[in-house]
Amino acid sequence: MRHGRAAPAALVALIALIVLAPAAPAAEAVVTVQGANAVEVVDLDQGRVVASIPVPGSPAGVALSPDRNTAYVTRPDGPGVAVIDLSARRVTGLVPLPGGPLGIGVNPVSGAVYVADWYAARVFVLVPRDGALILDGEIAVGASPSGIAVIPDGTRMLVANREDDSVSLVDLGTRRETARMKVGHHPFGLTLDANGSYAYTANVTGNDVSVIDVAAGRETARVKTGERPYVVALAGGRGFVTDQYGNTVTVFDVATLAPLKTIDVGDHPEGIAASPDGRQVYVANWGSNTVSVIDAGAMTVMREIKVADGPRAFGDFVR
Template identity: 55%
Template sequence: MTGASRTTAVVERSAKRAPLTVAVLVSALSFASPASLADQPKAAREAFVTNQTGDSLSVVDLASGAAVAEIKIGGKPAGVALSPDGRMAYLTSPESKELVVVDAEARKIAARLSVGQGPLGVAVNPVSGLVYVADWYEHKLYVVDAAAGKIAGTVEVGQSPSGIAVTADGKTLLTADRDSNAVSVIDAGSLQRTAVVTVGERPFGVTVDAAGQRAYTANVGSDDVSVIDLAAGKVIGTVKVGHRPYAVALAGGRAFVTDQHSASVTVFDQATLAVVKTIDVGDYPEGIEADPTGAAIYVACWDADRLERIDAATLAVTARIPVGQGPRAFGRFLRP
């Protein structure tokens, strides 16, 4: 096994498993104008789950609660992101050092692009459609023009960048620089690193709120989440969570954190930073994302080989959906 496969796939996993390279509503809607209805977020229809040990991508129909396709990918896929229109899925394959482009409608690979030496985190600019890939070994962020099939730029960041977040206006990028214990803040237009914010130990996943005001890092080394005020460029709060937190999702004024070694999701209030509940889920929960409507949270559980649904109102697990082997789904994997 290469160093790349070990590090990018297993930096936050224990020896337990052999690593391979994370009624009122009706009334309100009846009075809504057509314009306001058009602005309502649409529920996700599908989930695109990278299965790292299975070397595949599972496509899950969320209405039926079943996987409807499994696409062979190769290279131990880990990261995932979707184009703004939902037509393309972008996957990172650390072992083959590729960004794999999948046609979401046709359910087939559309392109393979060589990117760096250890591609891991991936995100898409919601405005420009450019794809960003964090390279674990080269300590940089790649900017990829997937439509043109070429690399459009690079940015030097901290050591071993993992997760990536982009603000809704597409102007600011964030990378969680795991081995620097920091987050890099990058201007998306100039591709200049404008700030470095020190956070907890070994930040892995990073998430930014819809307003682009706060960011949240899951710090696997210190078992906590750092809350960053982006305008001030500093940490304004720290929340203790479960063992080895991996990633964070936001919904309904709450943050949901996957705790890998605790087999749980910690929920805390975004305003008070008080922990609301700890939810038991399948073994080794990693990737997590909130439905655009805020009604549900979806969690990929590596050792359980399934995707789980959490009801955002009741904070109960309401579905457990079998997928491929070793689901990681690191990034944004829900398709509207």
């Protein structure tokens, strides 16, 4: 005697897929810890360091490849760039460079890597080729270039020139600066919105953020921050700015530029980045050797994650 009906074959197959499908990879932060000469991988779901990768040369800046599987890390005291396979958790290459490599960005279309030389008015161009990263020229920009951001379609790049109080707009096809926009005093971190329409520079000695209309090629406004702003992250229609000397994060409304809140974080916050879904913001605290996790909606600190000495995480470090 049969009791009920057998499950349809399609339903059985679907259940099997759900049961056997691998779990989604954990969200991770790739944090340069300069004092420890290492890059630490932080599992953001577990709230702990799951790998420490030795990187000589005082690692500082970080950027991720378009597929998010490779990290490129600047080594100011190398000097040069380290290439890290994030799946294997190891350095696969060290690219020597002259000067003082610090800021770094990646072209989301071509995969080219751009490295700002802090000691000269130039950005190095490195291209992936035959499994290696090859130096392929340089681009002239303003004095002491730092933060780098590439327009999502991969055609243009913006560079914050700290000692020139300006931002360079670069055509990546011709590798030439096409405009130089004046901003506040000593711009350092530079962040683009999702469609590349507006850029935000943290002006270190101006204690403010410049808002740049990229299409118009000019600064349109400034937003006051705490003392010594470092870089901006965008999440949920808000800007989050690390204030190095204030031990805080200043929050403002992106649409109105109105101040919203000041959040206490760790000592000397530097790098900051949002999760892909915009729900959390992560702050590397240089002085307290922690990463603060902020609820972007509530604008409150959820927890602190311990890391090694001197976290900077200047750049794109969350995947």
